[in-house]
Amino acid sequence: MSELWKAFLRAVELIVNLDPEVTGITWRSLHISATSTILASLICVPLGGMIHFRSFSGKRGLISIIQTFYSLPTVCVGLLVFVLFSRVGPLGRFGILFTPTVMVIGQMILITPILLGLTISALSGVDRTIKDSTLSLGATELQAIWAIIKEARFAVWAAVVMGFGRAVSEVGCAMMVGGNIRGFTRMLTTAISLETQKGELELALALGIILISLALVINVIVNTIQQRY
Amino acid sequence: MGSKIKKVLSVGLILVLISTLMASSAKEAVAQGDVSTPKKVPLLPKMERLRVATTTSLYDTGLWSYLEPMFEQKYGVELDIVYAGTGIALQYGKRGDVDVLTIHDRVREDKFIREGYGVNRRCIAYNYFLIAGPESDPAGIKGMLPEDAFKRLMEEGKKNPEKAKFISRGDNSGTHAKEKAIWLKAGYEYESVQKSGSWYVEAGRGMGPTLLMASEMQTYTLTDKGTFLAYKGNLKLIPLVEKGKILLNVYAALAVNPEKHPKVNVKMANNLINFLISDEVQRLIGEYGVETYGMQLFTPCGGGKCKEIGCPTWEECAKPAEWPIK
Amino acid sequence: MFLIEVEDLYQRYGSKEVLKGLTLSIEKGEVFALIGPTGAGKSTLLRLLDQLENPVSGKIHFAGKDVSNSPKLRLERRRKMAMVFQKPVVFNASVYDNIAYPLKIRGYKRKSIFKKVSKMLEMVALKGYQKRNARTLSGGETQRVALARAMVTEPEVLLLDEPTANLDPLSVNLIEEIILRFNYEQGTTIVMATHNMSQGQRLANRISVLMEGELIQVDRSSKIFNTPGDIKVAKFVGVENILKGMIISSEDGVVRINVNEQIIEGISHRQAAEEVYVCIRPEEITLSLLRPSISARNSFPGEISLVAFSGPLVKIKLRCPFPLVALITKKSAEEMELEAGKRVYVSFKATAIHIIGLK
Numbered sequence: 001m002s003e004l005w006k007a008f009l010r011a012v013e014l015i016v017n018l019d020p021e022v023t024g025i026t027w028r029s030l031h032i033s034a035t036s037t038i039l040a041s042l043i044c045v046p047l048g049g050m051i052h053f054r055s056f057s058g059k060r061g062l063i064s065i066i067q068t069f070y071s072l073p074t075v076c077v078g079l080l081v082f083v084l085f086s087r088v089g090p091l092g093r094f095g096i097l098f099t100p101t102v103m104v105i106g107q108m109i110l111i112t113p114i115l116l117g118l119t120i121s122a123l124s125g126v127d128r129t130i131k132d133s134t135l136s137l138g139a140t141e142l143q144a145i146w147a148i149i150k151e152a153r154f155a156v157w158a159a160v161v162m163g164f165g166r167a168v169s170e171v172g173c174a175m176m177v178g179g180n181i182r183g184f185t186r187m188l189t190t191a192i193s194l195e196t197q198k199g200e201l202e203l204a205l206a207l208g209i210i211l212i213s214l215a216l217v218i219n220v221i222v223n224t225i226q227q228r229y
Numbered sequence: 230m231g232s233k234i235k236k237v238l239s240v241g242l243i244l245v246l247i248s249t250l251m252a253s254s255a256k257e258a259v260a261q262g263d264v265s266t267p268k269k270v271p272l273l274p275k276m277e278r279l280r281v282a283t284t285t286s287l288y289d290t291g292l293w294s295y296l297e298p299m300f301e302q303k304y305g306v307e308l309d310i311v312y313a314g315t316g317i318a319l320q321y322g323k324r325g326d327v328d329v330l331t332i333h334d335r336v337r338e339d340k341f342i343r344e345g346y347g348v349n350r351r352c353i354a355y356n357y358f359l360i361a362g363p364e365s366d367p368a369g370i371k372g373m374l375p376e377d378a379f380k381r382l383m384e385e386g387k388k389n390p391e392k393a394k395f396i397s398r399g400d401n402s403g404t405h406a407k408e409k410a411i412w413l414k415a416g417y418e419y420e421s422v423q424k425s426g427s428w429y430v431e432a433g434r435g436m437g438p439t440l441l442m443a444s445e446m447q448t449y450t451l452t453d454k455g456t457f458l459a460y461k462g463n464l465k466l467i468p469l470v471e472k473g474k475i476l477l478n479v480y481a482a483l484a485v486n487p488e489k490h491p492k493v494n495v496k497m498a499n500n501l502i503n504f505l506i507s508d509e510v511q512r513l514i515g516e517y518g519v520e521t522y523g524m525q526l527f528t529p530c531g532g533g534k535c536k537e538i539g540c541p542t543w544e545e546c547a548k549p550a551e552w553p554i555k
Numbered sequence: 556m557f558l559i560e561v562e563d564l565y566q567r568y569g570s571k572e573v574l575k576g577l578t579l580s581i582e583k584g585e586v587f588a589l590i591g592p593t594g595a596g597k598s599t600l601l602r603l604l605d606q607l608e609n610p611v612s613g614k615i616h617f618a619g620k621d622v623s624n625s626p627k628l629r630l631e632r633r634r635k636m637a638m639v640f641q642k643p644v645v646f647n648a649s650v651y652d653n654i655a656y657p658l659k660i661r662g663y664k665r666k667s668i669f670k671k672v673s674k675m676l677e678m679v680a681l682k683g684y685q686k687r688n689a690r691t692l693s694g695g696e697t698q699r700v701a702l703a704r705a706m707v708t709e710p711e712v713l714l715l716d717e718p719t720a721n722l723d724p725l726s727v728n729l730i731e732e733i734i735l736r737f738n739y740e741q742g743t744t745i746v747m748a749t750h751n752m753s754q755g756q757r758l759a760n761r762i763s764v765l766m767e768g769e770l771i772q773v774d775r776s777s778k779i780f781n782t783p784g785d786i787k788v789a790k791f792v793g794v795e796n797i798l799k800g801m802i803i804s805s806e807d808g809v810v811r812i813n814v815n816e817q818i819i820e821g822i823s824h825r826q827a828a829e830e831v832y833v834c835i836r837p838e839e840i841t842l843s844l845l846r847p848s849i850s851a852r853n854s855f856p857g858e859i860s861l862v863a864f865s866g867p868l869v870k871i872k873l874r875c876p877f878p879l880v881a882l883i884t885k886k887s888a889e890e891m892e893l894e895a896g897k898r899v900y901v902s903f904k905a906t907a908i909h910i911i912g913l914k
Contacts (some may be wrong), residue, residue, distance in 0.1 A: 097326050
């Protein structure tokens, strides 16, 4: 118990003193995860809308597959992205391995199933008559999809927040494709992993507390914006 | 909130995020030391980068953190140091994902060069492996030769798997390769060792973490002296077997062959290699840790010491690395 | 001038045939009702008209044009129509935003949206409700918002799918008034599905009866009501007395029919020896305690088996010996002290009988 308390104090100390390396990795965590979540949402929410809206053969199968990938292990995604972007890999000429850019890509791939699947779930909760109403009022397909998304906005928003949560808390992918390079690709989660392995448990716990606090602050901000809307 | 305002805000937010992401690809230069002793160096614009895959023992001892800022300042580049076991470091080298390797497995390094993946190998430093274990030494291996110690560990381990355990790196690192070599000398096929019982534990982690694990579980393990000294304060282990030619541990740096991977930053790679074998840095390596730990963690190859380890003259090793090789 | 022409329309859901070869025409500016029991295919027909679905075969022409081949034309056509569904459904937004929606998606400017929406709010008696969240309204209010939303673009055709099905009588009244106003003031063609016969009578110029996906009869409402062309229609429109009999004689348009050994006289040009159904509306049956005078041709003694009060009216079930149902005012029932077991005289005019041939 005293170890946890010491860790908590250490966390407060690091935050209050604005320890530069810790602020650096905190900012990096936030930045990379927020970017990947926003970019992935921009793709997945409309895409989820379209999948939900149209009927086509194999739709249920597709949704099943999407839901299966909820449990995609982060190391697997990391491995896949590594093999793709390694210099000898098909996308190697971009040379973005071991950079924050490839970490964003990795996280986007990781959270796409959740964003897609939960968006489709959210939209399925909207009364079918809304779809008919919007169409009969003269909406084009895109306008109708947008109207349905707006109707389900709380649930869709929850999906995005969930996606962010998964992105900001994952280690496997970030480690594999980022290399945990100090000052460059080290994030809160990979730093925690490293410090743990090095035996610096107190510091690792402190970083963990900071990570959770970060997530808490994000959620509070997000919720406040949501209320006003 | 008007919907137009909302749209503008969201687009703005996205642009801000993406642009700062690109800007932050320029690494924040961080001074030496670990997290607890930070020193902020001003943020530099996007710079040339050099990627180094290093064996874990060079990293866990803090040697790289010590040398990194020196090199960066001197050449104005960003050094990206990727922590990897020798196994994965060689993979990175083969794939051209890094520019330089600093590892410690002569056999595999030679193979790497022979197959055309690496060039300009230079010895940097050396130390010795040792077998560490609990103070009580339940298997009684103190003072033995490494091969004999391993034989004894195998016997005792099989008899008393709870009392006499051995933790292996189990990760294809240079240290792991050395361990396998000792088993071979002791007369065992490695596969049979792996299957010999619960006394033999494969950790799959770097040197520092493995030492911590061994200390926690009070077991034996093979480690290089540098990392052992660096972690000694945290360990409840003592060195038990320190003598034996087989325990020689030589660290070398090599550049990835630009013929295989033209995009490799071979010029700067050579700069790094030459930096590491320069007289000044060799001296610094020799002095590293003496104040803190009371003795050298690494013995530099320069200064005539390589004769001790059976190398040819230093002059040959000290030949500057260049590309193309004339 | 026929605005909408439906030609041989077939629709199927899975293995179930929902519309079987439907053909009908709707005039511009009329109020056209689709009547039928649940599951008859009324909603399906409306959805097909609104281009929400595609039929398996058959054509729909609007103003002479068949739009099924071009998505662009379909969208254009759909934008000239509007539909209100049975379940009042509104967006989770303010009343104003709901009604403004069709204008927004068509790109109208803010000022003109404001004008139109305000006008609509007045027409549906929801003035002052702009800022309220549409989901907090009662059923009747919600349906009025849906109507306003549908009508704000001044469509040519308004499709209504049982719009008052689950509402209280006051709301029903209000909405019916609104619908008639739209039709009257803006000349909107209205196609309305309902299972409420009297609503159809109140509002529609013409009624079509749909049963099990087939069009049974299309006529002016009065005719359907009084002279249903089919047993199924008769049952549906509330003809509760349908008796099977055989025409014994036919002379000068007067027929005598044998029903359960009783002779009933009616008006028809059918011939003798034809098996027919005799339909009598319950309201056309008079009851008396004494044998009536000659004016009613059909007069029988009968015994009351059940007296059921239904609001201001009373339903009397009788055995004559064929079963009959009569509907009389409560006052009359009380005056005659009608009760089960009492014997009375049952009479109805020959002109009140509607004869349908066996199919």
